[in-house]
Amino acid sequence: MAAEAAERHLGLLRDEREAELAQSRAWQESVSLKELQRRGVCLLKLQVSSQRTGLYGRLLVTFQPRKWDSDTELPSNSFGPGDIVGLYESAGQGDPLCTGVVTRVTPKAVTVALEEPRDGELALDHERSFRLLKLANDVTYNRLKRALTALKQYRGGPASDLIDVLFFASAPRAFPETKPLEFLNASLDESQREAVSFSLAQRELAIIHGPPGTGKTTTLVEIILQAVQQGLKVLCCAPSNVAVDNLVERLAGCRARLLRLGHPARLLPPTQRHCLDAALARGDSARIVADIRRDIDRAWAKTKKAQDKGERSHFLGEIKILRKELKEREEAAMAAALSQANVVLATNTGASSDGPLKLLPETHFDLVVIDECAQALEASCWIPLLRAPKCILAGDHKQLPPTIISHRAAAAGLSLSLMERLAERCGERAVRMLTLQYRMHRHIMAWASSELYGGRLRAHPSVAQHLLRDLPGVASTEETSTPLLLIDTAGCGLFELEVEDEQSKGNPGEVQLVGMHVQALVDAGVKAKDIAVVAPYNLQVDMLRQHLCHSHPELEIKSVDGFQGREKEAVILSFVRSNRKEVGFAPAAGHVHLFAPVTSCPVGPFLRRLLDHLGQHGLVRSAFEYLDDLVPQNYPGEGRAQRQQGPKPPKAQPAPAGKPKATAAGAGSQKPGARSSPSAAAAGREGSGSKERGDRFRAMLVAFLESSEAQLDFPASLNSHERMLVHVLAEEYGLLHLSSGEGRDRYISVCKRLPKEPPSLELPSEPLPEPPLPSEPLPESPRCPPKPGESSQGSGKVDLKSLHLERVQREKARREEAARKVQEPSRGSRKKDKSEAKGKPAIESVAGEDFDALISAAIKADRTCGFPRCKASVTTLGQLCHHCQRLFCLSHHIPEVHGCGEKAKAQARQRISREGLLYPGSGSKDNSLDPAKRAHLQRRLDKKLSELTSQRKGKKKDKEK
Numbered sequence: 001m002a003a004e005a006a007e008r009h010l011g012l013l014r015d016e017r018e019a020e021l022a023q024s025r026a027w028q029e030s031v032s033l034k035e036l037q038r039r040g041v042c043l044l045k046l047q048v049s050s051q052r053t054g055l056y057g058r059l060l061v062t063f064q065p066r067k068w069d070s071d072t073e074l075p076s077n078s079f080g081p082g083d084i085v086g087l088y089e090s091a092g093q094g095d096p097l098c099t100g101v102v103t104r105v106t107p108k109a110v111t112v113a114l115e116e117p118r119d120g121e122l123a124l125d126h127e128r129s130f131r132l133l134k135l136a137n138d139v140t141y142n143r144l145k146r147a148l149t150a151l152k153q154y155r156g157g158p159a160s161d162l163i164d165v166l167f168f169a170s171a172p173r174a175f176p177e178t179k180p181l182e183f184l185n186a187s188l189d190e191s192q193r194e195a196v197s198f199s200l201a202q203r204e205l206a207i208i209h210g211p212p213g214t215g216k217t218t219t220l221v222e223i224i225l226q227a228v229q230q231g232l233k234v235l236c237c238a239p240s241n242v243a244v245d246n247l248v249e250r251l252a253g254c255r256a257r258l259l260r261l262g263h264p265a266r267l268l269p270p271t272q273r274h275c276l277d278a279a280l281a282r283g284d285s286a287r288i289v290a291d292i293r294r295d296i297d298r299a300w301a302k303t304k305k306a307q308d309k310g311e312r313s314h315f316l317g318e319i320k321i322l323r324k325e326l327k328e329r330e331e332a333a334m335a336a337a338l339s340q341a342n343v344v345l346a347t348n349t350g351a352s353s354d355g356p357l358k359l360l361p362e363t364h365f366d367l368v369v370i371d372e373c374a375q376a377l378e379a380s381c382w383i384p385l386l387r388a389p390k391c392i393l394a395g396d397h398k399q400l401p402p403t404i405i406s407h408r409a410a411a412a413g414l415s416l417s418l419m420e421r422l423a424e425r426c427g428e429r430a431v432r433m434l435t436l437q438y439r440m441h442r443h444i445m446a447w448a449s450s451e452l453y454g455g456r457l458r459a460h461p462s463v464a465q466h467l468l469r470d471l472p473g474v475a476s477t478e479e480t481s482t483p484l485l486l487i488d489t490a491g492c493g494l495f496e497l498e499v500e501d502e503q504s505k506g507n508p509g510e511v512q513l514v515g516m517h518v519q520a521l522v523d524a525g526v527k528a529k530d531i532a533v534v535a536p537y538n539l540q541v542d543m544l545r546q547h548l549c550h551s552h553p554e555l556e557i558k559s560v561d562g563f564q565g566r567e568k569e570a571v572i573l574s575f576v577r578s579n580r581k582e583v584g585f586a587p588a589a590g591h592v593h594l595f596a597p598v599t600s601c602p603v604g605p606f607l608r609r610l611l612d613h614l615g616q617h618g619l620v621r622s623a624f625e626y627l628d629d630l631v632p633q634n635y636p637g638e639g640r641a642q643r644q645q646g647p648k649p650p651k652a653q654p655a656p657a658g659k660p661k662a663t664a665a666g667a668g669s670q671k672p673g674a675r676s677s678p679s680a681a682a683a684g685r686e687g688s689g690s691k692e693r694g695d696r697f698r699a700m701l702v703a704f705l706e707s708s709e710a711q712l713d714f715p716a717s718l719n720s721h722e723r724m725l726v727h728v729l730a731e732e733y734g735l736l737h738l739s740s741g742e743g744r745d746r747y748i749s750v751c752k753r754l755p756k757e758p759p760s761l762e763l764p765s766e767p768l769p770e771p772p773l774p775s776e777p778l779p780e781s782p783r784c785p786p787k788p789g790e791s792s793q794g795s796g797k798v799d800l801k802s803l804h805l806e807r808v809q810r811e812k813a814r815r816e817e818a819a820r821k822v823q824e825p826s827r828g829s830r831k832k833d834k835s836e837a838k839g840k841p842a843i844e845s846v847a848g849e850d851f852d853a854l855i856s857a858a859i860k861a862d863r864t865c866g867f868p869r870c871k872a873s874v875t876t877l878g879q880l881c882h883h884c885q886r887l888f889c890l891s892h893h894i895p896e897v898h899g900c901g902e903k904a905k906a907q908a909r910q911r912i913s914r915e916g917l918l919y920p921g922s923g924s925k926d927n928s929l930d931p932a933k934r935a936h937l938q939r940r941l942d943k944k945l946s947e948l949t950s951q952r953k954g955k956k957k958d959k960e961k
């Protein structure tokens with residue numbers, strides 16, 4: 001049974017391995033080094049910052065970005081301890097100079113234990129420039145293979161009974177009788193106590209199913225300490241270093257002797273003293289070992305100064321002997337340290353028998369504990385499992401399973417974790433679930449509970465109602481008064497920076513918005529260290545870091561993979577697009593704020609249900625509200641500021657008649673003041689309630705357009721979802737839409753652009769009146785970086801102003817276009833004419849009628865995609881092209897697709913040369929933007945934002961006075 005399964009698993013692993021190798025080959029052949037760096041698997045332009053002899057006498061070399069000052073950080077990368085890397089000279093091609101194992105990664109440096117190079121010497125002087133490339137990791141694969149082979153051949157060792165249970169050859173059993181426990185942690189809840197007692201009473205297998213924040217780690221700590229008290233030797237593993245470290249930290253304060261295997265250099269100071277190196281340093285042989293290392297370093301130095309080959313090989317021989325001695329001494333010391341420990345902690349693969357554990361006898365351990373088991377390959381679990389008669393598996397198999405490259409292998413079962421496989425089959429006989437959670441607000445939890453945990457989760461009273469504003473020193477604002485907030489970035493002209501693949505997507509506009517949101521939270525008193533920003537793409541993570549790390553050094557900015565959700569009060573998700581599946585981890589946090597273009601992008605079913613839930617229990621806000629905040633302050637002649645200072649245009653009297661506010665309130669399905677609970681996923685799509693509401697708002701806007709009124713105010717009683725609908729619809733109709741007032745008094749006004757614009761709004765044909773920079777030659781391509789000396793103050797204002805003006809201009813151009821069509825109905829060969837032929841509402845038919853009717857006819861025509869022969873509706877999901885001013889469906893909105901590619905490129909080029917930044921909405925596709933240049937552009941964007949924020953702050957303070 002076990003043998004068959006092991007054999008089958010070996011086959012799947014082989015598939016996976018081949019897929020992995022094929023992928024890395026394909027990458028190396030077809031992908032530029034810069035792109036590899038963007039994907040996080042390559043680090044370019046490094047220099048050696050230090051080197052020394054470390055454990056096992058290996059050469060430990062630390063690399064930092066070239067020309068680093070203390071602030072230079074490595075680009076976002078996926079390097080981690082244990083990774084196999086190749087070291088290359090920056091200019092070099094072909095084979096690496098040597099290979100090595102990563103031992104430590106900090107934001108600013110990466111340390112590699114280099115294998116002895118073939119020629120026995122490596123000239124790593126500080127002047128040379130290197131790159132590191134992650135190589136397909138043979139070590140892990142070989143360890144997995146070895147474990148499965150051992151499982152296949154397993155006969156009569158300590159794990160025999162356990163293997164039978166794990167392959168269902170026998171049922172899990174309990175020990176006949178156990179004394180009632182005295183809990184060391186008195187505050188354990190009911191489900192935690194049950195899990196502890198049950199786990200200790202089981203003979204071979206116990207599974208603890210711990211949804212996020214239910215105290216899984218707390219429970220494991222109790223189990224481990226109880227086991228130690230019973231005199232058991234425990235091997236404690238997890239698939240990732242992060243998870244192992246977490247356990248070490250939690251166990252560190254307790255009375256168990258811990259020993260952490262793995263790479264000491266990367267451990268945090270509080271856990272460092274538990275690592276093997278520290279244990280060795282405390283041991284008797286420490287001084288001897290240190291002495292041998294000194295000898296080795298000295299011999300190395302001599303080798304370098306050696307005059308001839310003979311002399312050099314003499315010293316190399318000496319080094320070899322010294323290393324052998326070092327290894328023997330260290331092994332003896334390690335064996336002693338290992339057997340004295342009560343709890344040995346390692347990653348699953350770190351528990352391999354080719355590592356330090358080979359120094360222990362086969363029957364040394366009584367219990368194996370595997371945390372985060374649902375994220376581990378089953379094969380990796382077998383590495384520790386073969387070492388003990390009993391295991392306790394903990395994790396949450398409702399979260400994302402381990403990542404598999406080979407679809408075939410995944411489908412054939414490689415992505416099925418051991419925990420999931422067992423939990424389904426064993427049920428109550430082996431599984432205990434923790435059901436009280438201590439981290440999420442009940443509204444977030446309710447969604448997660450019904451979505452994933454059969455409705456079994458409950459929220460502990462201490463967190464059930466907890467909002468950010470309840471934290472000490474945090475003010476009550478809209479942002480701090482809701483557990484769930486969605487900022488819909490659709491339709492704001494925030495376009496992605498598109499690069500070749502999935503891992504590297506970014507949206508500079510969204511980065512700005514996230515920055516403002518973080519600032520708003522911090523302004524309200526939330527500490528930056530209590531906030532995490534998470535994005536699914538490396539590029540977005542990089543851009544967020546560059547943008548935010550200086551203003552908020554304590555803010556945690558992570559990719560989805562690296563994120564644990566642990567102990568953060570608020571998590572901000574910057575989705576860039578909305579079809580990602582990764583929201584699964586979102587409930588790990590107390591408060592979740594999402595940025596995603598939900599009304600313009602396809603939404604995955606998982607996110608869709610979260611959005612539905614949001615509609616009921618959260619707050620939905622359009623990113624337009626942020627733009628509104630920005631524009632008036634940076635362009636005082638426009639928008640809200642203008643209306644406040646200048647004479648107010650007459651208020652609208654929209655049909656059906658009534659007071660403007662009352663009428664607008666009647667448009668919602670709710671009584672004024674009542675906060676409705678619309679389906680948020682329906683933010684302009686499904687869900688009849690919301691569609692009705694949308695239709696009513698639409699009717700109001702059409703009526704308003706047909707009326708002679710200049711402004712329509714919506715009441716403050718609209719809920720956030722309704723407000724968003726209004727923003728989106730107003731945008732669609734080319735109306736100016738602004739939010740005014742604070743908090744609950746916030747309301748939206750919609751303004752028309754009458755044919756006679758105020759002079760300040762007239763746009764010159766060259767949109768921006770910024771004087772050209774005389775010293776700067778016109779760049780040829782959009783990739784050209786701006787000159788560093790260029791004033792960012794000016795461009796900061798200009799940029800936002802143009803964003804705003806663009807909206808105005810768009811509407812104007814659209815009207816002109818419509819008017820032109822009416823006046824020249826017979827001039828053929830335009831695209832619109834084609835569309836007319838296939839039955840779109842004919843604008844021509846209204847020729848001669850008044851101007852307002854014309855507008856509404858044009859609007860009707862605008863409701864289908866502007867692409868020839870496409871009949872898709874664009875009423876709620878359309879995207880406006882800034883070049884031809886037409887609405888397109890989602891498959892045709894990209895300028896390149898419907899024929900505006902050249903214009904888009906030209907405009908982007910112009911903008912970039914003028915403003916030195918990749919403008920959101922330029923729609924340009926740039927596949928080879930150099931990261932350094934990108935960084936430079938981003939830094940400029942940063943400066944702008946910090947100016948804006950300080951202006952904002954200034955405003956606020958002014959108001960408060």
Ligand SMILES: Nc1ncnc2c1ncn2[C@@H]1O[C@H](COP(=O)(O)OP(=O)(O)OP(=O)(O)O)[C@@H](O)[C@H]1O
Binds near residue numbers: 188192438588
């Ligand atoms: N019985 C309890 N009484 C009070 N607080 C508790 C209890 N159990 C857990 N907590 C608190 O809940 C939070 C989560 O606990 P813990 O880290 O053990 O959970 P977890 O399930 O391992 O979390 P993760 O989601 O990171 O896996 C911690 O802040 C912890 O202090």
Ligand SMILES: [Zn+2]
Binds near residue numbers: 881883884886
């Ligand atoms: Zn176009």
Ligand SMILES: [Zn+2]
Binds near residue numbers: 866867888890891892
């Ligand atoms: Zn279309």
